[in-house]
Amino acid sequence: MTVTARVSFGFWSDRVVAADQLQSDLRESGEQAITVGGENGPPIGCLVVLTQKPQLDLAELGTLARLANRAKITIAVDRHRPGTDDGPPWPRDATLYWGGRYPDLAEVAQALVDLVRPAGLLSSALPAFLPTDRPLPGIPHAGDRHELIAQLRRPEQLRVISLTRDLHDELLRPRRAESRADYDLLRLVRWAADEANRPFISLRLTRSERPSIRPEQPRALDAVLQDLRTRRLVLLLGEPGAGKSQQLRYYDAWAALHSLRQPGDGPLPPGAFCVALAAQPAQPDITMDWLAQQWATVVDPERWCDLRTFLADGGTVLLDGLNEGGMRALPLREWMTRWRDVISQLLGAGATKVVVSCRTRDLVIPMRAPRNETPTEVSLLPLSKDDIVAIATQADPAMARRLKPALDEDGMIEQLYSSPFRLRRFLETGADGIALTDSRLYGMVIAAALLRDFEQDNLHDGLVPDRVAAALRSHYVNPWPVLDTIAVIKALAALAKELTFPAVPGGNARLTMRRSAAIGVLHDALAEAREDPSKAGLALDTAEDFHILQEERGDIRFAHPSLQHLFAAAGCTDAEIVALAEQERQPAVLPGRLPPSYAEHRYEEFFRFAAQLRPDVPRLLLRVDPVLAARAYLAAGPDARRGVDAEIRESLANLLVDEWAPAQRAAIMTALGELGWRLPTPSYRGSEALAAVPAGEWRLGRRGHDDAPETDTDSEPRTIALPGFTIARSPVSNLEYGVFVEAGGYDDKAWWTPEGWQWVTNSRAVEQSVIEWTRRQDNLRRDLGQIVTLLRARRATPASAAALLRFARLSETEIVAYARSQQARPIRYPRYWRRAALNNPLQPVVGVSWFEANAFCAWLADRHGVPVRLPSENEWEAACLHSLGLTDSADVTGTHGNTLAAGFPSTTPIRTYATEAQQRSRLPVEMLGNVFEWCFDYYAPGHHNRRILKGGSWRHEPWRAHPAYRGRGDVDAQNDDLGFRYVMEDAES
Numbered sequence: 001m002t003v004t005a006r007v008s009f010g011f012w013s014d015r016v017v018a019a020d021q022l023q024s025d026l027r028e029s030g031e032q033a034i035t036v037g038g039e040n041g042p043p044i045g046c047l048v049v050l051t052q053k054p055q056l057d058l059a060e061l062g063t064l065a066r067l068a069n070r071a072k073i074t075i076a077v078d079r080h081r082p083g084t085d086d087g088p089p090w091p092r093d094a095t096l097y098w099g100g101r102y103p104d105l106a107e108v109a110q111a112l113v114d115l116v117r118p119a120g121l122l123s124s125a126l127p128a129f130l131p132t133d134r135p136l137p138g139i140p141h142a143g144d145r146h147e148l149i150a151q152l153r154r155p156e157q158l159r160v161i162s163l164t165r166d167l168h169d170e171l172l173r174p175r176r177a178e179s180r181a182d183y184d185l186l187r188l189v190r191w192a193a194d195e196a197n198r199p200f201i202s203l204r205l206t207r208s209e210r211p212s213i214r215p216e217q218p219r220a221l222d223a224v225l226q227d228l229r230t231r232r233l234v235l236l237l238g239e240p241g242a243g244k245s246q247q248l249r250y251y252d253a254w255a256a257l258h259s260l261r262q263p264g265d266g267p268l269p270p271g272a273f274c275v276a277l278a279a280q281p282a283q284p285d286i287t288m289d290w291l292a293q294q295w296a297t298v299v300d301p302e303r304w305c306d307l308r309t310f311l312a313d314g315g316t317v318l319l320d321g322l323n324e325g326g327m328r329a330l331p332l333r334e335w336m337t338r339w340r341d342v343i344s345q346l347l348g349a350g351a352t353k354v355v356v357s358c359r360t361r362d363l364v365i366p367m368r369a370p371r372n373e374t375p376t377e378v379s380l381l382p383l384s385k386d387d388i389v390a391i392a393t394q395a396d397p398a399m400a401r402r403l404k405p406a407l408d409e410d411g412m413i414e415q416l417y418s419s420p421f422r423l424r425r426f427l428e429t430g431a432d433g434i435a436l437t438d439s440r441l442y443g444m445v446i447a448a449a450l451l452r453d454f455e456q457d458n459l460h461d462g463l464v465p466d467r468v469a470a471a472l473r474s475h476y477v478n479p480w481p482v483l484d485t486i487a488v489i490k491a492l493a494a495l496a497k498e499l500t501f502p503a504v505p506g507g508n509a510r511l512t513m514r515r516s517a518a519i520g521v522l523h524d525a526l527a528e529a530r531e532d533p534s535k536a537g538l539a540l541d542t543a544e545d546f547h548i549l550q551e552e553r554g555d556i557r558f559a560h561p562s563l564q565h566l567f568a569a570a571g572c573t574d575a576e577i578v579a580l581a582e583q584e585r586q587p588a589v590l591p592g593r594l595p596p597s598y599a600e601h602r603y604e605e606f607f608r609f610a611a612q613l614r615p616d617v618p619r620l621l622l623r624v625d626p627v628l629a630a631r632a633y634l635a636a637g638p639d640a641r642r643g644v645d646a647e648i649r650e651s652l653a654n655l656l657v658d659e660w661a662p663a664q665r666a667a668i669m670t671a672l673g674e675l676g677w678r679l680p681t682p683s684y685r686g687s688e689a690l691a692a693v694p695a696g697e698w699r700l701g702r703r704g705h706d707d708a709p710e711t712d713t714d715s716e717p718r719t720i721a722l723p724g725f726t727i728a729r730s731p732v733s734n735l736e737y738g739v740f741v742e743a744g745g746y747d748d749k750a751w752w753t754p755e756g757w758q759w760v761t762n763s764r765a766v767e768q769s770v771i772e773w774t775r776r777q778d779n780l781r782r783d784l785g786q787i788v789t790l791l792r793a794r795r796a797t798p799a800s801a802a803a804l805l806r807f808a809r810l811s812e813t814e815i816v817a818y819a820r821s822q823q824a825r826p827i828r829y830p831r832y833w834r835r836a837a838l839n840n841p842l843q844p845v846v847g848v849s850w851f852e853a854n855a856f857c858a859w860l861a862d863r864h865g866v867p868v869r870l871p872s873e874n875e876w877e878a879a880c881l882h883s884l885g886l887t888d889s890a891d892v893t894g895t896h897g898n899t900l901a902a903g904f905p906s907t908t909p910i911r912t913y914a915t916e917a918q919q920r921s922r923l924p925v926e927m928l929g930n931v932f933e934w935c936f937d938y939y940a941p942g943h944h945n946r947r948i949l950k951g952g953s954w955r956h957e958p959w960r961a962h963p964a965y966r967g968r969g970d971v972d973a974q975n976d977d978l979g980f981r982y983v984m985e986d987a988e989s
Contacts, residue, residue, distance in 0.1 A: 009112065010036035010044035012067055014060075015052045021102060022050060022077070025109035036067060046116050047071035049092070051078055062136035065160045068092075068128075069139075074159075075115060077108055091128030091160050094394035111397040115390050125222070126253055127152070127161050129192050131168035142167060149181060152260045176296075178303040180268065184256035186298075191253035203243050203420065204381040221251040224378050225316075225353060228790065228804065231376045232347055233369040236357040238380030239836065240562065240605070241421030244357035247380070248274055248318045251355070255316065269798070270314040270352040273298075273307075277321040277339075278561075279552070282508050284330055286338040288345055291317075297553070311349040318355045319343070323362035332602070336365050344370050360837055363905050379835075382418030392427060399427065406434050412637065416441065421560065433477035437637040439612035440478050442566050447472045447479040449546040450486070480613055484570065487531035488539045492548065493571025494525035496558065500568040500606065501580065511557060515540070518549075518556040562605060569609035574620055577610050581624040604628075608635035615641040618648065626651040630671035649675050662902070662912050669909030673735075673842035679910060680729070681736050682864055682984065688729070690984060691879070691924045695724040698878045699888040702964035714964040720874055727871060727879045728981040729924050730910045731931055732856065735841035737848070740856050741829050751858040756851030759972055761826045769819035770812075777815070780808045831974035842909040844931045844979040850947050850971040853934045853980040860982065867985040870936040873966070875983060876927075876950045880963040883924040885917065895958045897929020897951075907931060907954050907977070924981075928961040930954055931979035932969070939968040946970055953977035 008031050013019035023033040036044060047067050056064070068074045068091065076092045079100050096111050098104060135141035142148035142163040151161050172193055177183035205219055207229075224230055238244045255272035262268055275294050280286070288307075295307040311317070322336060330338070343354050347370050356367070360379065367375050383391070385407045392400035407414045416438060417423045426441050429448035435441035454469045464472075464486065471482045483489045498521050499510050513521070523536035540556070543549040548567075550559045558564035569577075584603055611617040611632035618633035619641060630648050633640050652668050652675075659665055680688035701717035749757050780786070787801050810818075831847030832838050838846055848856075853870055861868035871879065881887055884896070897913045898904055907930050914925040927933075932949040939946040949969050952961030955977045960967070969978065 008032035008045045008116075009048055010034055010046070010067070010071065011048050011050065012036060012064065013050040015050055018052075018098075018102065018105065019050050022048070022105045022109055025106050026112065029109065029113060031113065036070075037063065042070075044071035045073070046112070047074045048112065049074065049076045050098075051076065058132070058134060059137050061130070061132065062138045065130060065136055065139050065162060068160045069156065069158050071159070073116065075112065091130055096393070096397055107397060107401075111393045111400070114393045114400070125220070126188070126192060126250075126257055127157075127159055129168060129189055130160055130162045131165040132162060133165055136162050145181070145185060148185065149260055152257065153263070157261070176298060176300040178300050180271065180304065181260065183271070183299060183304070184259045187256040188253050188260065191249060203247065204384070204387070205247075205378050206381055207376065207378055220254070221247045221355070221378075222254045224376075225251065225355070226803075229376070230353075231369065231373055232351075232353050233343060233367065233373070233375035234353060234355040235363070235367060235375050235377045236355055236380070237360045237363065237377060238357075239361075239382070239419065240359060241419035242380040242382070243420040244380060245276075245320050246420070248320050248355065248357055252318060268313075270316055271310065272316045272318060273310065274318040274320065277319055277324045278511070278557075280324065282510055282512075284335065284338075286335070286342060288342060288349075291342070291346075308349060311346060311351045314350060314352040316353045316355065317346050317351050318357075320357050322356050322358035332362065333364050336363075336367075340365065340367055343367070361905070365903065366900070381834075382415070383420060383423065384418075385414055388414070388417050388423060391423060396427065396430060399430070402432070403434060412436070421562070431476060435477065437612045437635075437639060438562070439480070439566060439569075439609050442563065443479045443483055444476060446483060446489070446546070446548070447476060453542075453546075480570065487526055487529045487535075488542055489567075490529045490571065491522040491525040491536070491539050492543055493567045494528075495521045495556075496564050496567035497571050497576075499558070500564055500603075502583070512552075512555040513557075515551065515554055515556050565603075565606040566609045569606050569613055572610065574614065574616070577607070577614075577617060578620050578624060581607070581621050581628060585625050585628075604631060607632045611636040612639055615639055619644045622648060622651060626655060627667045627671045630675055634674050645675055649677055653677065660916055662898070662908070665914075666904065666908045666912045669842050669912055670840055673840040673909055677842070678735065679733055679842060682860070688922060690726050691729045691883075691922055692726050693722075693724060693875070693879050693882045693924075695722065696887070697721045698874075698881060699890065700874065700877045700881075700964065702889055702962065713960075713966060714962075715873060715877065715966045720878075722874060722878055725875055726984050726986060727875065727924060728984070729922065730926055731844035731933060731979045731981045733841065733910055734839055734843055734845050737830070737845040737856060738841070740859050741833075743859070745855060745859050746826070746828050748859075751855040751862075752851065753854060755971070756855060759827075759849070759851050760855075770816055773815050773819065774812070777808060777810065780804065784808065832976050835976070837906040838976060840909060842911075843907045844910055844926070846907060846931055846976050846979050847974045848934075848979060849974050850934050850969070852974075853982075856980075857982050860984075864984070864986075868982050869985070870934055870980060871983045873935045873937045873948050873950065876933065876935050877963045879924050880927040880951070883918060883927050885923075889962070889964045892962055892964075895929070895961060897926060897961050898954045899929045899952055899958045899961050900954070900956055901958050902929070902954070904954055927951055928963070929958075931977050932967055932975075934969070934978070934980040939966075945972075949978070 009023070009026055011019050011023055011033060012035070019035070023035070026033040033048075036047070044067065047070075049064060049067075073094075074092045076095045077098050078095055079098055094115055096108055096115075098108055130136075132141075139162055140147075140151055140154075142151055142161065144167060148161070148163055148167065151158060168189065171185055171189040175186075177186055203220070205221070205224060207224070221236070225234065236244050236247060252272045252274040255269075258269055259271055273295060275291060279294065280290070292307040295301070295310070299305070299310075301307075305313075319339070322339060323332065324335075339356075343356065346354050354369075369375060385404075388407060389400050389404050392403050403417070407417070413434065413436065416436070417426065422438055422441055425445045426435065429444045431444050431448065433444075435444055450464050451469060451472055454464045468482060468486055472479055475482050495513075495518060499513060502509055519536045519540055522539050523533045526536055526539065527533040540549065544551065547559050548563055549556055551557075558567070572580075580603060607617070607621065607628060608631070611621075612635060615636065618629045618636065621629035621632055622644070626648055629644075630652065633645055633648060649672065652672050655668050656665065659668065678684055680686065682689055697719060698721075699717075699719050700715060702714040745751055746760060752760060784805075787804050790804075791798070791801050830845060830852060833847065850870075857868045857870060877889065881889060881892075884892060886892060895901065898908045910926055910930075911919075912926075913929065917923070918925050927950075929952050931951070932953045933951050935948040935950055937948045938944060939948050946968050949967030950963070950965070952958070952965060959965075969975070
């Protein structure tokens with residue numbers, strides 16, 4: 001068999017000299033680059049099209065379409081920006097603009113390399129559609145739907161498809177689908193119409209059972225949902241702007257394409273239906289009936305099928321925005337509980353899968369599928385620096401060059417632009433400066449839109465006066481002092497306040513408004529600003545043109561919740577901000593309720609923007625809610641009023657003295673951790689970091705109980721005398737462990753056992769992976785019929801079933817090669833080290849193996865000159881009893897820590913569950929619940945790779961949080977509820 005090598009860069013150009021020089025520049029940097037053309041040839045990794053003239057003729061468009069269908073990525077190097085010509089656009093994945101100067105081609109070459117290196121970042125499995133008035137020479141042309149479907153079913157799976165302009169316009173026109181093929185075509189073509197979607201398709205997704213120790217390769221949601229390990233309920237988690245909605249819409253279009261490509265006589269794959277939960281009314285209607293109403297807005301049930309039939313046929317339902325309840329009449333916990341019931345109904349009605357997107361920190365209840373099956377959790381990781389630079393390069397290479405050094409110098413800038421939503425908005429500005437907060441970033445976006453409108457004949461009738469436009473240009477990096485003077489901005493701020501603020505304290509927000517009512521609000525706001533109120537309709541149209549507002553079936557809403565909160569904050573007085581904080585604080589005093597500033601503050605983004613726009617806001621909030629003041633201060637970035645952080649820390653620390661409710665303590669400790677407050681360590685207030693356990697006799701183990709469903713889970717009953725010893729009062733925190741990481745703990749062999757060093761350098765990982773994959777392959781080979789069973793049960797798609805067959809046929813050499821490719825890098829830090837929900841400095845470190853815990857102890861011993869080690873099981877149980885004021889484990893009753901029953905969505909900061917007695921007497925804290933802790937002891941004779949775990953955790957039932965409970969873990973286990981504390985053998989302490 002002959003294997004044709006893929007070409008890195010293939011060139012087509014109407015500028016031969018420029019193309020030759022660009023190819024030469026690429027070759028000098030070690031890349032392959034050749035000229036391509038004609039009907040046949042090798043596949044092209046990246047097609048580069050360098051054009052001089054503003055319009056291409058039909059023959060040239062046909063050539064480009066044929067070449068693009070042989071390529072993985074298509075990038076244009078163009079001298080003409082959008083809007084400078086009326087010629088038909090030709091599809092591309094990215095566009096680089098070149099000013100025509102030959103010395104600049106070296107920078108273009110570097111930009112090409114930056115775009116292609118993040119593998120898969122710009123590639124898309126979906127085709128692009130090229131509407132033309134006449135057929136293109138040499139490629140098929142679709143004049144109607146049947147011809148378009150035939151092109152989609154071609155075996156070579158075209159990346160560029162030509163169709164008539166009339167057909168394209170018809171498919172973009174809003175209407176209800178009347179058949180399965182009609183439904184699929186409408187979704188696919190409407191997605192492809194927005195080329196700006198393409199760079200943000202393949203993001204970095206990680207499953208909860210495979211947390212990111214190494215950088216994930218970019219991929220899209222379809223790759224996750226085709227995985228046989230993926231369960232029927234999938235949670236897509238991420239921070240605001242992480243790309244959750246876009247991933248769902250992309251998968252919706254991908255499912256449409258997958259359906260259209262099936263032969264007409266074959267079984268159709270399950271379809272997909274995407275619903276934005278933000279469309280819920282202010283008084284929620286959380287029922288299957290409401291979903292059926294939404295289905296009827298996109299499908300004609302009488303001509304095709306209703307929602308029940310769609311579900312019975314195995315459809316997949318995509319629910320976007322499970323956290324959208326925060327601004328409505330229902331508390332977030334009740335909102336999610338009701339949707340959990342509806343999700344169960346969807347799966348019970350036959351849905352193959354239900355995919356739910358949610359902001360990570362807002363998932364305040366555990367989600368379950370029928371039969372209590374846990375969902376598959378998929379998290380969207382932030383964009384990496386390489387991702388940011390690659391996407392910025394596509395928009396403007398000069399902007400990318402300015403952004404790259406800023407990302408290297410300031411981690412806060414990387415964090416700001418790691419959100420796809422914020423990055424996309426920033427790139428639209430074409431700004432020379434770099435915004436340092438999200439309010440400035442959005443301000444630059446709005447200012448850029450206003451200036452473009454002003455400079456292009458001022459299409460919106462003088463809404464931006466000459467003097468204001470000049471001021472915007474000179475205040476581009478922070479345009480809000482100027483924006484606040486513009487009448488249309490003031491009017492939109494008034495509308496945002498109407499939609500955001502509750503009508504009554506603690507009530508619900510409106511979120512949407514009928515068009516006539518919105519014009520009325522804008523009319524009154526313009527009149528109050530002494531502007532012409534008759535321009536209210538024009539102001540609304542302007543906001544829609546600038547993508548600030550959008551209209552859906554006569555309802556006006558802001559295009560994104562962040563924009564709504566930003567405009568509301570811009571339009572508020574200090575008194576209104578304080579009044580809202582006081583109103584929202586009241587429910588927090590109810591017993592057992594998490595304070596809103598911890599996990600579910602529905603106005604947190606509003607207060608963050610307010611702090612960025614007004615430096616005094618954190619100090620104003622301090623007397624109302626110190627936790628909220630802390631979060632606002634941290635969000636304010638360089639605009640924060642310095643000095644108030646010390647006041648906030650002092651206020652929070654004072655609250656801890658008399659506050660013992662875990663929910664409130666968790667909120668306070670979380671804020672303190674983000675503000676840099678420290679827990680005692682052996683190096684810092686050392687005597688407070690350690691607890692002395694006195695010598696004595698201890699009755700350990702448990703003597704029978706009825707609440708544990710498992711047997712043989714307790715240590716054996718025994719009475720034992722122990723000498724006194726000194727143990728860490730708390731589990732090791734992220735902050736404490738971070739010192740070990742930063743000191744090069746993973747690079748110094750001196751701290752690791754021989755087995756641990758093999759593990760941390762991954763020298764054993766390939767062998768272990770080969771053993772595991774070979775075992776799975778043997779199980780599959782013994783019963784290949786299970787693949788058919790999975791297909792019949794709709795737990796596998798035809799594509800995933802084919803992948804299983806390919807896996808069954810892999811040779812041992814191929815398995816070894818795959819294992820090496822997956823285990824190429826050594827471990828540099830604990831698992832979950834970068835997981836936002838688990839990385840507060842005061843949370844216990846998790847994801848540490850027994851090897852890592854021992855290495856930390858060895859490093860700490862060297863640092864302090866005394867022996868440090870993991871506790872034995874007897875020592876751990878005795879210390880736990882001592883912390884409770886007991887000497888017999890049979891006397892332990894009740895729940896003493898953060899377990900599954902507490903409802904926290906993650907670990908809580910250390911000392912959240914500390915009692916007044918433990919604090920007063922400096923006893924050990926957090927020994928039950930929160931995290932399992934490693935002990936030094938073997939779990940059982942002969943099990944040298946398995947050690948004892950104690951204490952229970954936030955992920956497990958309360959009955960495990962007992963001193964006698966004995967868990968077990970392999971020495972290389974790195975679970976998200978697995979930490980440790982140490983014994984320091986120093987009598988003086």
